[in-house]
Amino acid sequence: xxxxxxxxxxxxxxxxxxxxxxxxxxxxxxxxxxxxxxxxxxxxxxxxxxxxxxxxxxxxxxxxxxxxxxxxxxxxxxxxxxxxxxxxxxxxxxxxxxxxxxxxxxxxxxxxxxxxxxxxxxxxxxxxxxxxxxxxxxxxxxxxxxxxxxxxxxxxxxxxxxxxxxxxxxxxxxxxxxxxxxxxxxxxxxxxxxxxxxxxxxxxxxxxxxxxxxxxxxxxxxxxxxxxxxxxxxxxxxxxxxxxxxxxxxxxxxxxxxxxxxxxxxxxxxxxxxxxxxxxxxxxxxxxxxxxxxxxxxxxxxxxxxxxxxxxx
Amino acid sequence: xxxxxxxxxxxxxxxxxxxxxxxxxxxxxxxxxxxxxxxxxxxxxxxxxxxxxxxxxxxxxxxxxxxxxxxxxxxxxxxxxxxxxxxxxxxxxxxxxxxxxxxxxxxxxxxxxxxxxxxxxxxxxxxxxxxxxxxxxxxxxxxxxxxxxxxxxxxxxxxxxxxxxxxxxxxxxxxxxxxxxxxxxxxxxxxxxxxxxxxxxxxxxxxxxxxxxxxxxxxxxxxxxxxxxxxxxxxxxxxxxxxxxxxxxxxxxxxxxxxxxxxxxxxxxxxxxxxxxxxxxxxxxxxxxxxxxxxxxxxxxxxxxxxxxxxxxxxxxxxxxxxxxxxxxxxxxxx
Numbered sequence: 001x002x003x004x005x006x007x008x009x010x011x012x013x014x015x016x017x018x019x020x021x022x023x024x025x026x027x028x029x030x031x032x033x034x035x036x037x038x039x040x041x042x043x044x045x046x047x048x049x050x051x052x053x054x055x056x057x058x059x060x061x062x063x064x065x066x067x068x069x070x071x072x073x074x075x076x077x078x079x080x081x082x083x084x085x086x087x088x089x090x091x092x093x094x095x096x097x098x099x100x101x102x103x104x105x106x107x108x109x110x111x112x113x114x115x116x117x118x119x120x121x122x123x124x125x126x127x128x129x130x131x132x133x134x135x136x137x138x139x140x141x142x143x144x145x146x147x148x149x150x151x152x153x154x155x156x157x158x159x160x161x162x163x164x165x166x167x168x169x170x171x172x173x174x175x176x177x178x179x180x181x182x183x184x185x186x187x188x189x190x191x192x193x194x195x196x197x198x199x200x201x202x203x204x205x206x207x208x209x210x211x212x213x214x215x216x217x218x219x220x221x222x223x224x225x226x227x228x229x230x231x232x233x234x235x236x237x238x239x240x241x242x243x244x245x246x247x248x249x250x251x252x253x254x255x256x257x258x259x260x261x262x263x264x265x266x267x268x269x270x271x272x273x274x275x276x277x278x279x280x281x282x283x284x285x286x287x288x289x290x291x292x293x294x295x296x297x298x299x300x301x302x303x304x305x306x307x308x309x310x311x312x313x
Numbered sequence: 314x315x316x317x318x319x320x321x322x323x324x325x326x327x328x329x330x331x332x333x334x335x336x337x338x339x340x341x342x343x344x345x346x347x348x349x350x351x352x353x354x355x356x357x358x359x360x361x362x363x364x365x366x367x368x369x370x371x372x373x374x375x376x377x378x379x380x381x382x383x384x385x386x387x388x389x390x391x392x393x394x395x396x397x398x399x400x401x402x403x404x405x406x407x408x409x410x411x412x413x414x415x416x417x418x419x420x421x422x423x424x425x426x427x428x429x430x431x432x433x434x435x436x437x438x439x440x441x442x443x444x445x446x447x448x449x450x451x452x453x454x455x456x457x458x459x460x461x462x463x464x465x466x467x468x469x470x471x472x473x474x475x476x477x478x479x480x481x482x483x484x485x486x487x488x489x490x491x492x493x494x495x496x497x498x499x500x501x502x503x504x505x506x507x508x509x510x511x512x513x514x515x516x517x518x519x520x521x522x523x524x525x526x527x528x529x530x531x532x533x534x535x536x537x538x539x540x541x542x543x544x545x546x547x548x549x550x551x552x553x554x555x556x557x558x559x560x561x562x563x564x565x566x567x568x569x570x571x572x573x574x575x576x577x578x579x580x581x582x583x584x585x586x587x588x589x590x591x592x593x594x595x596x597x598x599x600x601x602x603x604x605x606x607x608x609x610x611x612x613x614x615x616x617x618x619x620x621x622x623x624x625x626x627x628x629x630x631x632x633x634x635x636x637x638x639x640x641x642x643x644x645x646x647x648x
Contacts, residue, residue, distance in 0.1 A: 052552040081554035088552070093545035098567045098642045108553045143643045159553065 003027045004199045005167055006066040010073075012046050012223075015058035018267035020046045021223045023063070025294065026201075028167070033193055033200040035214030035231065037207070037246070041264040043223040044203045045089075048169050051201075052086055068166065082112030085160030087170040087189075091152035091177070095144035102140030105159045112163040120162075127158040131188060150181035157188065161196075168193070169201040174209065186213055207250045211235055216300075219243050222265055222275040225294050229301030239297065239308040241282045274306065282307040314639065317646040321635040325628040332624040337381050340613045341374060350611040351394055368394065381617075390618040395610045400618040403603060408622065409493025410480060411592070411599035415584045417496075417519040422526035423577060427570070429527075430534025434569075435561055437539060445531055452528030457587055461521045461594040468517060476514050478596040485510055518595045522587055526580045533576045537569030544568070571642050578634030582627045 005028040012021040021043045028034045036044050050061040050073070065073045068083060088094040096104060102124065109120040121140075128136035131154040144152060153173060160168050170189070174182040190213055193200050204210055210217055210231060218228040219240065227240040238244045245260045262279040265271055271278050277287035287306060294304040348365040349356070365371045369380060384391055390400040433445035469477040480495055481487060488495065488502040496515070499507035541547065542565060550560055585600075592601035600619055607615035639646040 049552075054548055054551045086549070086552045088545065088549045090545055094549040096546045096550070096564060096568065097644055099564070104550075107550075107555060107559070111556055112554050145644050145647075156549075 003066070004030045004068065005201065008064045008066065010047070010050060010061065010063035010065060012043070012050050012055065012059055012061045014267065016268070019223060019270060020059070020267050021050070024220070024223070024225055026218050026225070026228070028199050028201055030166070030199055031197045032216060033202060033214045035210040035217040036201065036203045036220060037205055037210060037217060038220035039205065039246070039264050042220040044220055045171055047220070048171050048201070048203060051169060052084065082163035083165050083167065085163070085165035085168040087156055087160045087168060087173040089171045089173065089175060091149055091156055094156060095152060097144055100140065101142055101144055101147070101155055105155070105162055108159055109162050124158065124162060127161055130192065131158045133158070149177050150185060153177060153185050154188070157192070161192070165198070167199045167201065171203050172205070189213065207235065207247060219246070222270060223267065224275060225302070225304060226276065227301070227303050230299070233299065233301060239303050240305045241280050241309060242276050244309065282309060314646055317639055318636055321632045325632055329624060329628055333382060333385055333621060334378070336617050336620045337378055340617055347394055347611045347613050385621065390621070391614040393612055393615045395607070395612040395615065400615050403615065404600065404618055404622055407598060407600050407603045410597060411585065411588050411601060413494045413496065414515065414518055414522065414592070414597060414599060415581070415588055417515050418522035418526065418584055419577070419581065421519055421523040422530050422580070426527040426530025427534050427573065430531040430573070431538055431562070431566060433531065433535045434538035434542065445535065449528035449532045452524040455524065457521050457525065458590045458594055460524065461517070461591055464517045464521060465594070475516050480511060480514050480598060481507070482510055518591050518597055522584060522591050525587070526584060529576055529580060530573055533573045534569060537572045538565055541565045541568040567641060571638055571645070574634055574637050574641065578631045581630045585623050585626070
């Protein structure tokens with residue numbers, strides 16, 4: 001099966017020397033839901049922004065982002081829009097308060113979907129029903145402040161699907177919502193992805209979300225991939241010390257709740273060698289010198305660590 | 314929405330009441346005796362007392378205030394102490410000249426200020442941005458009477474491009490009065506030559522009057538757009554693939570402009586008071602020159618009426634501004 005999305009060696013540098021991403025590679029197969037986890041500041045959002053062509057001023061991306069067989073990085077993803085739907089992090093802030101909800105989505109469809117305005121309207125009404133938004137006809141004419149947070153996220157999911165994408169990228173789409181709404185939205189996303197055979201790239205820092213939604217996971221640390229593999233395998237038997245510690249921070253999974261000493265290094269002062277070594281309990285002298293390559297280990301898993309635990313054969 | 318409009322109007326009424334009271338008090342505490350001025354230099358104390366009695370100036374101050382209030386509420390602004398004519402007639406004759414000048418200036422300031430502010434913001438820290446900043450500081454710093462005279466010297470005296478003073482060339486006469494706005498009346502009369510002449514007379518005073526407003530509007534639009542550009546919904550719209558032009562103009566501007574619209578309401582007050590100085594320089598037969606005459610002749614009736622009319626217009630404009638804001642941003646009507 002050829003990959004739908006194949007990110008290869010993606011680097012993002014800021015003017016002034018800060019390096020946000022350093023050679024990140026992620027592959028998403030058709031219909032696959034890939035989770036991306038890591039602490040704040042690891043480059044999760046930058047990864048999405050690079051893909052969507054909305055990097056902040058002064059940032060340059062290098063590498064390849066192959067999507068549907070074409071590198072979408074050079075032209076800032078312009079041609080891929082519409083084929084990639086985007087669900088933002090904060091539904092409260094992501095809709096323009098001065099425009100009607102329907103008009104904001106029609107504008108996206110006008111640019112990227114085929115058909116007439118009437119087609120778009122019929123299509124959008126179908127989608128609003130699919131995301132279970134009450135009274136879709138009336139919803140089109142409402143302003144964003146007339147919806148609840150969950151309803152806005154449903155609207156934004158409908159917007160992401162409006163141009164029939166093959167891939168949906170989502171940036172922690174549930175963190176701004178309360179817990180019960182989170183569950184509903186996650187359930188909705190899962191159902192929609194399954195029903196439409198969509199691929200998804202799902203950024204989160206919540207392992208519960210990861211376990212319930214994603215087929216595979218990529219763990220990012222300080223702009224590099226630490227570990228990747230099928231969700232179940234990685235969560236059940238994490239090999240990278242960072243993944244282990246990250247899981248130990250999660251109340252549902254840890255027997256004894258732990259923390260990771262220190263913080264993610266600033267992008268302007270990345271440590272030499274393995275970037276996790278200053279915080280790593282397994283670190284040895286040479287970890288500060290050599291960058292551990294991302295190597296395939298078993299059953300579709302890869303790892304970038306010289307001293308994995310348990311030790312691999 | 315209608316409830317919102319009604320609420321804004323209701324809120325404007327106490328302000329107008331306060332204005333009537335305040336102007337009355339001010340007219341009585343300022344130095345100068347209107348009766349003495351009116352009676353002239355050679356008047357005897359008996360003549361002054363007679364005038365004072367005729368205009369009710371000898372009554373207790375509370376009673377005078379009460380009478381004044383009743384007259385204002387019944388729409389009677391009294392007779393000018395100086396000319397003896399009803400003040401409302403004088404004002405009705407002169408108000409359109411001032412309003413025409415003010416509206417044209419406001420139109421200029423808005424239609425140039427908003428695009429300039431937008432351009433500056435989109436070109437943040439670029440050459441256009443710097444140019445607009447220089448322009449807006451200059452526009453605010455320059456004394457308008459000085460600018461008026463400089464423009465007259467250059468465009469009227471030196472180059473003879475534009476008329477020096479007045480609203481219309483005397484030989485042309487005036488179009489039949491319908492609205493009092495010469496631009497509109499000349500069009501209604503089908504007189505293109507009059508329209509062009511009136512427009513030519515408007516250029517210099519309107520430009521002079523518009524410049525500080527233009528500077529203010531450009532600055533507020535610029536900062537509003539810069540702020541709106543930082544919002545998450547702009548990032549989202551870019552990610553979702555909105556067109557660049559549409560994003561930069563309508564999508565961002567509509568949010569940015571609420572602050573600007575508030576400023577336009579406040580500016581209108583500044584424009585009318587600015588018109589006083591500019592009308593004097595350009596010999597514009599408007600409310601400003603009338604007010605100056607009233608001040609010089611201690612015609613307190615005329616002065617009170619001018620203040621009141623300007624206050625009512627100002628309040629009305631600000632109600633309109635509130636309504637415009639609610640139309641731009643539907644959340645405003647909920648507050």
